[in-house]
Amino acid sequence: MSLSKRNENNFLAAVKSESDRYLPILRQWAKRGVHRNPLDNSLLINYPPITAASKVTPENYAACKQALAGLRPDSSIALYIHIPFCSRRCSYCNYYSVSQDSVPDAYISLLKCELATYKKILGQKPVSIQSIYFGGGSPSLLTERQIEAVLGFINNSFEVQPQAEVSLEFHPEIIRKAGVNDYLKTVSVLGINRVSIGIQSLDDNVLQAINRGHSRREALDLLALLMQQGFPKVNVDIMYGGLPFQSINSMYDTLTGILAHKPTGISKHFCEIKPGSADFSRYKTNPAIYPDWAENIRLQTLIDMLILKHGYHKELLHMYTHIQPLFSHQKQKWNSKETILLGLGPGTYGWIFQPGIARNMVIYKTFSLEDYRRKLLEGSLPLERLAALDKDETARRHIQYALNYGCLDKAYLQSLLAGASDETSREINSTISALGKNEFLGETQHTYKITPLGEYLSDEIKALFSSQQVLNHKADDKIHAAHHWYPGLDLIKRFKNILLK
Numbered sequence: 001m002s003l004s005k006r007n008e009n010n011f012l013a014a015v016k017s018e019s020d021r022y023l024p025i026l027r028q029w030a031k032r033g034v035h036r037n038p039l040d041n042s043l044l045i046n047y048p049p050i051t052a053a054s055k056v057t058p059e060n061y062a063a064c065k066q067a068l069a070g071l072r073p074d075s076s077i078a079l080y081i082h083i084p085f086c087s088r089r090c091s092y093c094n095y096y097s098v099s100q101d102s103v104p105d106a107y108i109s110l111l112k113c114e115l116a117t118y119k120k121i122l123g124q125k126p127v128s129i130q131s132i133y134f135g136g137g138s139p140s141l142l143t144e145r146q147i148e149a150v151l152g153f154i155n156n157s158f159e160v161q162p163q164a165e166v167s168l169e170f171h172p173e174i175i176r177k178a179g180v181n182d183y184l185k186t187v188s189v190l191g192i193n194r195v196s197i198g199i200q201s202l203d204d205n206v207l208q209a210i211n212r213g214h215s216r217r218e219a220l221d222l223l224a225l226l227m228q229q230g231f232p233k234v235n236v237d238i239m240y241g242g243l244p245f246q247s248i249n250s251m252y253d254t255l256t257g258i259l260a261h262k263p264t265g266i267s268k269h270f271c272e273i274k275p276g277s278a279d280f281s282r283y284k285t286n287p288a289i290y291p292d293w294a295e296n297i298r299l300q301t302l303i304d305m306l307i308l309k310h311g312y313h314k315e316l317l318h319m320y321t322h323i324q325p326l327f328s329h330q331k332q333k334w335n336s337k338e339t340i341l342l343g344l345g346p347g348t349y350g351w352i353f354q355p356g357i358a359r360n361m362v363i364y365k366t367f368s369l370e371d372y373r374r375k376l377l378e379g380s381l382p383l384e385r386l387a388a389l390d391k392d393e394t395a396r397r398h399i400q401y402a403l404n405y406g407c408l409d410k411a412y413l414q415s416l417l418a419g420a421s422d423e424t425s426r427e428i429n430s431t432i433s434a435l436g437k438n439e440f441l442g443e444t445q446h447t448y449k450i451t452p453l454g455e456y457l458s459d460e461i462k463a464l465f466s467s468q469q470v471l472n473h474k475a476d477d478k479i480h481a482a483h484h485w486y487p488g489l490d491l492i493k494r495f496k497n498i499l500l501k
């Protein structure tokens, strides 16, 4: 047996022994209906979920405009720019995207139109842009000229902070583009300083089964090129959870292949099997080709142990880096009472949280390109649903987002609860105490911290802080329920009942 094979076997034995420490407890929870399940995952995408938000009315539309117009002059804004075009459809995907190989210039005009609409509502006050994120879809379908046009428009309309993080997601298929080296150089000159590559897996069987449209070789070649290009931050996305044919050995091989290039960050994503995706029907007929919950526990342990062993630390529960800070866009989104995110493009979301304003606001945008275009041309913001959050719901939202870091500062928690009702404060404190008793949360002098056991149910633990109103709501619209999936509500209710009984 080769030395590397022996090292791999030894490492995988250590992974098994580590995950076996927690499996008996997790099995007990699983018997009571609480386990990480790709069909019933409760990943917090946004709080409250779209189906619990209200349809747009003249009144809440006016309140949203008022919240934007009332921003303090020194406000910092994060921009998310959605590029909803992909050359094909991955089997796990149910996002809004249109299948085509390029981004029409007409779409760039619509993005500019939306930016101009926001600018008009914000008025002349000097708000600044803290981060810009081109996500998708497949933003690497944008041409250099299109990226320049969008960034140029933003620079001319707003003050962009000198240290702003400007991110672009890459699909590995771009490696086949003629002149890819020149493309990367230009993109870097245009100001993109963080790139993120959706590798997901380096197992060609898995990649083929999920219709990713790239091979292991192509993904590694692109990663090498991005590293050579000298982007200050290079992130790699990997997936586990609901990927067919994924195994411990293929994950080990994926991680060692990626770690050999030492990207500045690695993000792990638990892949849900979402209604509307090709995997949803495949899973129903052939569940055996997907890892079961116990195998996913092992996969999660492997990812954690191997990445940490290579000198990375965890900046977020699902994000590892060997530099600081990894990702200011996420920080702006997740760890502050003041956070403003504007999503541009159809199918996006945003929010306005600023202490002192009458109501915080969560914004969901229209889903189709047609609606997006029509509303913009009418001179309106292309909104679909809105939720105005009172202090109780705001506290619940901020706790869930802060827990993405794996810990909750006690002083921060107290400041959130100071504005909340007695009933909400009591319930949140009882939840924290029950999580502690069940060893999902640990405690230091200044913080509560998700324990290694708790990490296996971290999405579920975060969702426990949702209000009864949100947990009990019934999705009234299948399209929205599918696109902004929040299906684990029954699981969370079970979890909460058991914990708080």
Ligand code: SF4
Binding pocket: 085, 086, 088, 089, 090, 092, 093, 094, 095, 097, 136, 137, 138, 171
């Ligand atoms: S997962 Fe991403 S790349 Fe794949 S089809 Fe969906 S939006 Fe496109």
